[in-house]
Amino acid sequence: MxxxxxxxxxxxxxxxxxxxxxxxxxxxxxxxxxxxxxxxxxxxxxxxxxxxxxxxxxxxxxxxxxxxxxxxxxxxxxxxxxxxxQEDVSSLQYRGNEMELEEEIDKKESVVQLNLALQRLPEDKREVLLLSKFRELKFSEIGEILGCSEGAAKVKAHRALKELRSVFLQLENKEL
CATH class of the missing domain: 1.10.1740.10 (RNA polymerase sigma factor, region 2, helix turn helix motif)
Structure with missing residues (x-):
């Protein structure tokens, strides 16, 4: 640059x-x-x-x-x-084996549920999770992006992950 x-x-x-x-x-x-x-x-x-x-x-x-x-x-x-x-579940394809299909459906449902849980998070929490877990940036870089210290970025990521877990479990319990 x-x-x-x-x-x-x-x-x-x-x-x-x-x-x-x-x-x-x-x-x-x-x-x-x-x-x-x-x-x-x-x-x-x-x-x-x-x-x-x-x-x-x-x-x-x-x-x-x-x-x-x-x-x-x-x-x-x-x-x-x-x-x-939102992601569309209709992209599932039959692979010839019912067991594989069930596993694929379960996996796809988990991904959809995780995406839904992510979308329900406030944008700032979703953003810090995407940067830390999906883009795998260092917390020092995340702190630089967010305009905070490395420690504050770690705390934000931890709190966002905790809230994501809570939202994910709430969605999972609604399905049961």
Whole structure:
């Protein structure tokens, strides 16, 4: 990014190739919409190019990039006030064996239930979980993204995980 900042704009393509999947996963886990997630990834790189002068190189690039992604996500939903999309269970395919099908259905239900539990969390808690558990960022980077200390990021992640567990169990008990 420092080379992009000094005018070597070809390096932005390299950054895009390296990080587009991570950003897509972040956005998809936030909004459950593949098309929107692709658009938001593009917006992140446009914004990174526009605000390249703000990258100092002191912190990690990933933290700066995800802070930009977080702002892009916030701006999009503030402007559009879109509803979140839920995963469709109808994508299950029969594999020929009833036992495999039952296992696949159970697994798919758990994933759907986890996604539903994630969507029921407040956005700030969902975001910290996505960054720590799904994007596997270090807590120092998460703290940098959220504008807090590493310790505070750990506490936020712990509390968010605790609440996710509670919501997941509530959903599970409703099914029984």
């Amino acid at each position: 420092l080379k992009v900042k000094t005018g070597d704009l070809d390096k932005m393509g390299l950054l895009y190739e390296r990080h587009k999947k991570r950003l897509f996963g972040f956005f998809y886990n936030m909004n459950q919409n593949a098309s929107l997630s692709e658009d938001l990834v593009q917006n992140v790189f446009v914004r990174m190019l526009k605000y390249k002068h703000t990258f100092t190189g002191e912190g990690s690039f990933a933290a700066w990039m995800f802070r930009t992604a977080r702002n892009v996500n916030y701006d999009h939903f503030r402007k559009n006030k879109n509803s979140r999309f």
